[in-house]
Amino acid sequence: MKAARAMKAKKAKKATKVKETVRAARPSKPAKPGKKPGKNLEKVRKAATTMRAAKPARAKASKGVTRAGVKPRRQEPLEVRRARALAILEGLRRLYPDARCELAHGSALELLVATILSAQCTDVRVNMTTPALFARFRTAADYAAARLEEVGEIVRSTGFYRNKAKSIVSLGKALIERHAGEVPAAMEALVTLPGVGRKTANVLLAEWFGKPGIAVDTHVIRLTGPVWRLTNETDPVKIEFALYELIPEKDRAFFGIATIFHGRRICTARRPDCAGCALNAVCPTAFAWGGVRPAV
Ligand code: SF4
Numbered sequence: 001m002k003a004a005r006a007m008k009a010k011k012a013k014k015a016t017k018v019k020e021t022v023r024a025a026r027p028s029k030p031a032k033p034g035k036k037p038g039k040n041l042e043k044v045r046k047a048a049t050t051m052r053a054a055k056p057a058r059a060k061a062s063k064g065v066t067r068a069g070v071k072p073r074r075q076e077p078l079e080v081r082r083a084r085a086l087a088i089l090e091g092l093r094r095l096y097p098d099a100r101c102e103l104a105h106g107s108a109l110e111l112l113v114a115t116i117l118s119a120q121c122t123d124v125r126v127n128m129t130t131p132a133l134f135a136r137f138r139t140a141a142d143y144a145a146a147r148l149e150e151v152g153e154i155v156r157s158t159g160f161y162r163n164k165a166k167s168i169v170s171l172g173k174a175l176i177e178r179h180a181g182e183v184p185a186a187m188e189a190l191v192t193l194p195g196v197g198r199k200t201a202n203v204l205l206a207e208w209f210g211k212p213g214i215a216v217d218t219h220v221i222r223l224t225g226p227v228w229r230l231t232n233e234t235d236p237v238k239i240e241f242a243l244y245e246l247i248p249e250k251d252r253a254f255f256g257i258a259t260i261f262h263g264r265r266i267c268t269a270r271r272p273d274c275a276g277c278a279l280n281a282v283c284p285t286a287f288a289w290g291g292v293r294p295a296v
Pocket residue numbers: 227266267268272273274275277278279280281283284285286287289
């Protein structure tokens with residue numbers, strides 16, 4: 001332990017020395033074209049070669065090991081993950097047969113606006129805000145003609161209200177200009193609208209248009225990754241496509257919404273209730289996050 005610490009300190013000292021040499025030797029003026037490199041430039045080149053030579057060793061040492069010193073988990077074969085995903089899906093169907101998006105809405109436009117407002121905000125808070133907004137602005141044309149300050153004032157409590165108000169007003173304008181005031185029912189068109197990313201588009205497609213799609217939010221990222229070990233991906237778009245390999249098309253919309261339900265109600269980030277979780281027989285990390293496995 002002591003020796004390793006001493007070695008680390010020695011390496012750090014050497015790296016600092018090389019950096020200092022580079023800094024000291026850096027020429028104050030660039031060399032004139034055609035002129036032979038001076039003594040200083042030679043020093044810089046030598047130091048740079050030393051630094052380059054030191055890099056592969058560092059990369060090799062960290063290969064396959066995360067910052068915390070833990071080896072990344074090996075992904076299980078597709079068939080194993082698919083079987084588990086289907087078992088989880090079955091459990092979710094039993095637990096939440098009527099799972100629906102919890103954002104209050106009465107039209108595609110309202111759902112789109114509510115989903116934009118739900119970024120970094122709870123659905124409960126959004127649902128407290130939208131009645132006043134939807135009563136004041138009913139169509140895309142209303143939003144397009146709205147004053148930013150007025151929209152911002154109404155949605156202030158949802159956080160990031162200036163950006164959200166800007167997105168909503170721009171969304172109204174884009175819908176008028178490009179879609180005759182209607183909300184399009186295709187992913188390609190939706191993601192070109194202001195304030196609309198794949199997650200928002202998937203919420204709309206799944207909930208309003210009944211199309212297959214998984215909205216990857218923070219709960220879906222946590223549950224399908226570290227908890228259920230269905231994918232090793234960490235990027236939301238890659239997670240979405242990895243899940244499409246496991247979940248049948250007809251079940252995707254439900255799976256996304258039910259996973260969010262489960263993440264909010266039972267498998268919360270702080271205190272997953274494994275003992276009370278109906279999925280604990282199929283969950284690969286049941287009781288690994290705390291809680292006590294009941295005696296059998
Ligand atoms: S068993 Fe525990 S960790 Fe697994 S899904 Fe249920 S609550 Fe989450």
